[in-house]
Amino acid sequence: MKRRQFLRYTGLGVGAGLLAQLPLIGKAIPIETPWYTIDVARKKELADVALNAAKSKGATYTDVRIGRYLNQYVITREDKVENLINTESYGIGIRVIANGSWGFAATDQMDKDSIAKTAELAVIIAKENSRLLTTPVELAPQKGYGEVSWKAPITKNAFEVPVKEKADLLLAVNDAALKGGADYVGSYMFLVNEQKYFASSDGSYIDQDIHRIWPTFNITKIDKATGKFETRNALSAPRGLGYEYLQPRDSDKIKGITTLYRDRYDMIEDARQGASQVAEKMKAKSVEPGKYDLVLDPSHLWLTIHESVGHPTELDRVLGYEANFAGTSFLTLDKWQSKNFKFGSPLVNIVADKTQPGSLGAVGYDDEGVATQRWDLIKDGVLVNYQAIRDQAHIIGLNQSQGCCYSQSWADVQFQRMPNVSLQPGAGTLSPHDLIKNVERGIYIVGDGSFSIDQQRYNFQFGGQLFYEIKNGQITGMLKDVAYQSNTQEFWNSCKAIADKSDYRLGGSFFDGKGQPEQVSAVSHGSATARFNGVNVINTARKI
Known part of the structure; x- marks a missing residue:
């Protein structure tokens, strides 16, 4: 794959x-x-x-x-x-x-x-x-x-x-x-x-x-x-x-x-x-490039989470043991050891979870026979953990595996695979409509689309399915030719609001590729609708 x-x-x-x-x-x-x-x-x-x-x-x-x-x-x-x-x-x-x-x-x-x-x-x-x-x-x-x-x-x-x-x-x-x-x-x-x-x-x-x-x-x-x-x-x-x-x-x-x-x-x-x-x-009219506040639906945001959070917190990528399928990770051990690496804004809480009912990654036990669990990756915007299995746990001072080992079949050797990785909803009462009404110049993005990310999981570009222009707190019509560019740390630090748990939904992939020889696995990513301020938007139809 x-x-x-x-x-x-x-x-x-x-x-x-x-x-x-x-x-x-x-x-x-x-x-x-x-x-x-x-x-x-x-x-x-x-x-x-x-x-x-x-x-x-x-x-x-x-x-x-x-x-x-x-x-x-x-x-x-x-x-x-x-x-x-x-x-x-x-x-x-x-x-x-x-x-x-x-x-x-x-x-x-x-x-x-x-x-x-x-x-x-x-x-x-x-x-x-x-x-x-x-x-x-x-x-x-x-x-x-x-x-x-x-x-x-x-x-x-x-x-x-x-x-x-x-x-x-x-x-x-x-x-x-x-x-x-x-x-x-x-x-x-x-x-x-x-x-x-x-x-x-x-x-x-x-x-x-x-x-x-x-x-x-x-x-x-x-x-x-x-x-x-x-x-x-x-x-x-x-x-x-x-x-x-x-x-x-x-x-x-x-x-x-x-x-x-x-x-x-x-x-x-x-x-x-x-x-x-x-x-x-x-x-739809073609988008004018520039800085926009983005309101991202869970049907879109899951893929951004997958690429910019899920893969770079895989410990084998962090250590350089894995580089297939878009490289290693910028989240090197020194950033975790500092205990204060500002991955995102204080609103950003991202968990790994192999127990979430109805998710693609939900099982009782992983492929090393370890009971699955839930743990923090990003807490109040700070990098606090990675994803590790039995032969990696000692490297980051864990006394047990986190239960995220998987093989695509009996014929393939099991290795570290991404658990469900999800952005937690906001603590207050906040709807997608509330997020939109506070935006003066923005774009509401629904559905996943094309993307590109560098070999350290840092600089990226994402498209989508549907794009709606927001002016003075109102959706005014559809746009096209939209993609946004950022780097992982800058993007997650621009997160200024997240809808509450009533809006929380799962997205995910049936065929996430990793390894050499390559294997695929299925993984979910949940979130509520979230707003990111001042993100650079380009027009994909215009020649540079």
């Missing part, structure tokens, strides 16, 4: 070529295959084979991940279903420490002899790696949990919903957009089920059932006279929910500039609004 591909999937301005580029894991299975799980007792039996074999060959630590990963994609365009695909991947990954070094091996041959041989291979690899070792692996202590389980708190399993029902919904979305004046529309539904079993020589046997869903679309309208066009992508957020996410209650249907989404999403209403808004974009 290249960094630009992440952007492409964020916007989903793609057609039939989408399938060729999606991270399809595993083999194709019949589309209506009944959903089921593997017997837990059988998984424990196989895990014990791996644990015993690794120990007998000299491993001082072993963890085992048995995974069954299901993916389903429903892809439509206008009045047609373009593709339906189900995939399944099932196998075991075994990670060991021997002679102070890591070793890893994996197999999809799920008989006891193959698993024992794979465990032995992991030990051989660790011992060979130790020849180049300068410092032995130092793991934070972790007490075993025994036999425990965790299940995503869904109320309707999307994999048990008939494919026809999903396709009919997407076709209804397309119909709503076309009736609203769109020339082209494609809608998509992506489903993930991770059935994960973890066992370790620490004494943990953890069974987890994780569900994620992403409904989205892309609308295009063309000016027949000029050939110019405008697009509007869905304002949905991928979520760690079941099919109930797509069954809005009357109380969840909030109409206006944006269809608000919390735990329910009205996809058809969003398409109706999208068709109207893309027509409005055709007539």
Whole structure:
């Protein structure tokens, strides 16, 4: 997954070529295959084979991940279903420490002899790696949990919903957009089920059932006279929910500039609004460059949080161990050690959280068998912590992992991945309308768009989906060709107001790329609408 591909999937301005580029894991299975799980007792039996074999060959630590990963994609365009695909991947990954070094091996041959041989291979690899070792692996202590389980708190399993029902919904979305004046529309539904079993020589046997869903679309309208066009992508957020996410209650249907989404999403209403808004974009005036106060909707702000806060607080980037996918981090250890690095204004409180219900990153235990948790990254504007796993914790003086280790499949080694990283809402009572009414010259931005950020996660530029001009506290009309530029510290220090918790919403990415060999993970970012004063805005249509 290249960094630009992440952007492409964020916007989903793609057609039939989408399938060729999606991270399809595993083999194709019949589309209506009944959903089921593997017997837990059988998984424990196989895990014990791996644990015993690794120990007998000299491993001082072993963890085992048995995974069954299901993916389903429903892809439509206008009045047609373009593709339906189900995939399944099932196998075991075994990670060991021997002679102070890591070793890893994996197999999809799920008989006891193959698993024992794979465990032995992991030990051989660790011992060979130790020849180049300068410092032995130092793991934070972790007490075993025994036999425990965790299940995503869904109320309707999307994999048990008939494919026809999903396709009919997407076709209804397309119909709503076309009736609203769109020339082209494609809608998509992506489903993930991770059935994960973890066992370790620490004494943990953890069974987890994780569900994620992403409904989205892309609308295009063309000016027949000029050939110019405008697009509007869905304002949905991928979520760690079941099919109930797509069954809005009357109380969840909030109409206006944006269809608000919390735990329910009205996809058809969003398409109706999208068709109207893309027509409005055709007539919008081009922005005048300059300094503006920006009022940023959560459907936009999540991506800025992801790029300028989430990635630079990953400890491996800070240490220079990771530089793939846009570099390392400007948040070096000396800034944290100073205890007073002014990352943002005193209003800025940003937390990491792997426990948040309904989020993409929510699990009970990470891929090192550590119970997930919530912790501060930025407190009252000051950098206070990073994201660390078991073999990193000692570097920043922690006596335990923060529980943010993840692998995209049983076949890939687990490593530090971003937890949900979210801006906390304001403490008082403040609505998005209140933020706007105090702006003399500003822009209200809805939805994510193109972006660029440097190799230290410092200087950046962000676009969006919808841009509304604000004059003297009133929205006066739509703008286009808008992007804002800043650096991370300057931007977050310009944060002057954040709406209250009633406006808090999640955005996120299904396909966040990191590592080499590359892996993808799913992560959410929450916020309420926030105002940033005096930010530089450029016109993206004008030549420099």
